[in-house]
Amino acid sequence: MAVYTEISDEDLARFIRSYDLGSLLSCKGIAEGVENTNYLVHTTKGAFILTIYEKRVDPKDLPFFLGLMEHLSARGVTCPLPVRDAKGRVLNELAGRHAALVTFLEGMWPKRPKVEHCLELGKALARMHVAGEGFALHRPNALGLLGWRPLFDKFSPRAEEILPELKQLISDELSFLEASWPNGLPQGVIHADLFPDNVFFIGDRLSGLIDFYFACDDALAYDIAVSLNAWCFEPNCHFNATKGRALLEGYDGVRKLTETERNVLPILARGAAMRFLLTRSYDWLNTPKDALVARKDPIDYVRRLRFHQSVQSIDNYGFEQVR
Amino acid sequence: MAVYTEISDEDLARFIRSYDLGSLLSCKGIAEGVENTNYLVHTTKGAFILTIYEKRVDPKDLPFFLGLMEHLSARGVTCPLPVRDAKGRVLNELAGRHAALVTFLEGMWPKRPKVEHCLELGKALARMHVAGEGFALHRPNALGLLGWRPLFDKFSPRAEEILPELKQLISDELSFLEASWPNGLPQGVIHADLFPDNVFFIGDRLSGLIDFYFACDDALAYDIAVSLNAWCFEPNCHFNATKGRALLEGYDGVRKLTETERNVLPILARGAAMRFLLTRSYDWLNTPKDALVARKDPIDYVRRLRFHQSVQSIDNYGFEQVR
Numbered sequence: 001m002a003v004y005t006e007i008s009d010e011d012l013a014r015f016i017r018s019y020d021l022g023s024l025l026s027c028k029g030i031a032e033g034v035e036n037t038n039y040l041v042h043t044t045k046g047a048f049i050l051t052i053y054e055k056r057v058d059p060k061d062l063p064f065f066l067g068l069m070e071h072l073s074a075r076g077v078t079c080p081l082p083v084r085d086a087k088g089r090v091l092n093e094l095a096g097r098h099a100a101l102v103t104f105l106e107g108m109w110p111k112r113p114k115v116e117h118c119l120e121l122g123k124a125l126a127r128m129h130v131a132g133e134g135f136a137l138h139r140p141n142a143l144g145l146l147g148w149r150p151l152f153d154k155f156s157p158r159a160e161e162i163l164p165e166l167k168q169l170i171s172d173e174l175s176f177l178e179a180s181w182p183n184g185l186p187q188g189v190i191h192a193d194l195f196p197d198n199v200f201f202i203g204d205r206l207s208g209l210i211d212f213y214f215a216c217d218d219a220l221a222y223d224i225a226v227s228l229n230a231w232c233f234e235p236n237c238h239f240n241a242t243k244g245r246a247l248l249e250g251y252d253g254v255r256k257l258t259e260t261e262r263n264v265l266p267i268l269a270r271g272a273a274m275r276f277l278l279t280r281s282y283d284w285l286n287t288p289k290d291a292l293v294a295r296k297d298p299i300d301y302v303r304r305l306r307f308h309q310s311v312q313s314i315d316n317y318g319f320e321q322v323r
Numbered sequence: 324m325a326v327y328t329e330i331s332d333e334d335l336a337r338f339i340r341s342y343d344l345g346s347l348l349s350c351k352g353i354a355e356g357v358e359n360t361n362y363l364v365h366t367t368k369g370a371f372i373l374t375i376y377e378k379r380v381d382p383k384d385l386p387f388f389l390g391l392m393e394h395l396s397a398r399g400v401t402c403p404l405p406v407r408d409a410k411g412r413v414l415n416e417l418a419g420r421h422a423a424l425v426t427f428l429e430g431m432w433p434k435r436p437k438v439e440h441c442l443e444l445g446k447a448l449a450r451m452h453v454a455g456e457g458f459a460l461h462r463p464n465a466l467g468l469l470g471w472r473p474l475f476d477k478f479s480p481r482a483e484e485i486l487p488e489l490k491q492l493i494s495d496e497l498s499f500l501e502a503s504w505p506n507g508l509p510q511g512v513i514h515a516d517l518f519p520d521n522v523f524f525i526g527d528r529l530s531g532l533i534d535f536y537f538a539c540d541d542a543l544a545y546d547i548a549v550s551l552n553a554w555c556f557e558p559n560c561h562f563n564a565t566k567g568r569a570l571l572e573g574y575d576g577v578r579k580l581t582e583t584e585r586n587v588l589p590i591l592a593r594g595a596a597m598r599f600l601l602t603r604s605y606d607w608l609n610t611p612k613d614a615l616v617a618r619k620d621p622i623d624y625v626r627r628l629r630f631h632q633s634v635q636s637i638d639n640y641g642f643e644q645v646r
Contacts, residue, residue, distance in 0.1 A: 030354065
């Protein structure tokens with residue numbers, strides 16, 4: 001939840017007038033999104049999300065994120081579509097910050113994802129990967145393999161405040177990942193943060209994907225690994241192989257996994273668990289306890305990492321390979 | 324801002340199905356309202372506010388609040404209209420708490436009210452008072468004169484944490500108010516909390532009133548006194564007599580103030596300042612610093628109170644009486 005930037009009445013009215021969206025009817029700060037400030041705006045022409053980009057987002061990346069949503073939307077992926085103002089711009093300014101207006105996507109994210117949700121998610125993720133082909137802009141994954149150790153160095157002296165053995169655990173695992181990280185996997189644009197709160201459903205139908213603010217170029221299968229971590233563990237951190245199978249089969253039905261992708265999935269899953277363990281640990285140690293942002297417990301990702309360390313092959317994720 | 328109660332997907336779906344509102348499309352926690360949890364809900368039949376009542380609201384009062392909104396709405400006051408479920412009930416249950424669904428009111432509250440806003444507010448307040456006539460239910464003002472000293476007693480030993488002279492100031496003022504509080508004023512249903520964030524505008528047009536959760540029976544002119552405090556002081560706590568005049572003339576044009584009401588308005592304004600000074604002081608001392616609720620500075624109401632203490636007659640509020 002986050003509503004950081006307050007907007008004056010005049011600034012908001014001027015901002016909305018710069019678009020061809022009719023009259024402003026209402027504007028509510030909504031309790032979603034951690035990185036940015038989001039308002040649900042009604043105008044006489046419909047519902048929109050107004051996003052004001054806070055300091056954690058690098059303005060240089062905004063054309064990539066907004067351009068990607070336009071690219072995917074034009075190729076049939078249901079996601080928020082950036083609205084162009086009267087001058088044709090998608091990126092604007094409001095209250096001294098970068099801001100954009102995108103179409104409002106109906107739907108609700110599943111608080112407790114079921115097997116059916118995982119199946120639909122797998123299909124949608126594969127469709128997004130296919131639709132991403134040919135996107136002209138590029139953005140390296142700042143939170144990929146090369147970013148992990150520098151991030152760890154920022155908090156390693158305090159890692160034991162979270163868990164006594166955490167420093168050693170991360171250090172050993174980083175060495176393993178640096179030595180074993182696979183090359184030569186199919187690359188493309190990945191979402192990189194496709195957690196349940198970024199996937200909307202209306203009833204059982206997947207109605208769209210949101211929040212492309214971690215999207216980047218990377219191995220497509222790494223995106224699957226992120227989703228396995230995000231969707232297929234129960235609240236007690238036990239892996240649910242039925243959900244894993246649904247996600248993987250959903251994906252594979254749309255975009256066939258290569259032999260190599262199947263083989264390296266356990267390593268990618270360890271890497272994805274590491275990525276969220278690192279950012280959550282850093283945030284845990286650096287977010288003031290009285291902040292308006294809920295801190296997410298890093299321990300959940302220690303548990304996930306330990307599971308992936310025990311995995312022998314993709315079979316353990318529930319994926320039954322035809323041999 | 325407040326989103327306290329989390330709802331499960333199943334509970335929400337079941338709740339919406341109990342109304343004749345079509346299919347649920349989306350549900351966003353909104354960052355408005357301090358006392359309750361509010362969600363902006365879209366269904367195939369329109370936009371609604373789902374309110375989950377938190378512990379500060381006495382469930383016994385809910386029929387009064389919801390009934391009042393129905394009463395006022397039927398008499399042309401634009402305010403949220405409680406929706407009846409398939410069994411005809413306006414008050415329901417969700418996530419183990421009392422909950423209600425009301426129509427969504429388009430509009431935005433003015434962050435910096437202008438003179439024109441005060442004029443429209445005055446008119447709307449008077450219309451609400453007139454429309455409230457004949458409402459069958461009753462609710463005494465728990466935060467009226469008789470409630471002030473008991474509330475003060477709860478925090479008076481710590482009042483000096485806010486301001487060294489605060490304890491003496493409140494004590495003296497309460498004695499004055501208890502001795503001078505007027506009787507025999509025209510009574511009716513008052514809003515009792517008509518701050519700018521409870522009054523919506525679309526452009527310059529007042530589009531509705533919300534948040535009737537402090538409404539009660541009391542002197543109508545006391546409601547005007549609350550609004551003078553809430554709308555007519557600048558951020559530096561100086562009274563703006565142009566706004567005061569607009570508010571009072573707007574009101575008087577719809578419902579003529581009686582001679583007595585005019586005479587006692589300065590005392591009522593002192594009482595209204597006292598009411599918010601007391602609740603803000605109590606909340607200031609009792610809200611954990613890390614709570615998700617912004618604490619409102621009580622000092623603003625010390626300054627307002629001092630202004631009202633200096634007021635000789637309604638003229639000082641900008642109201643030019645025809646003598």
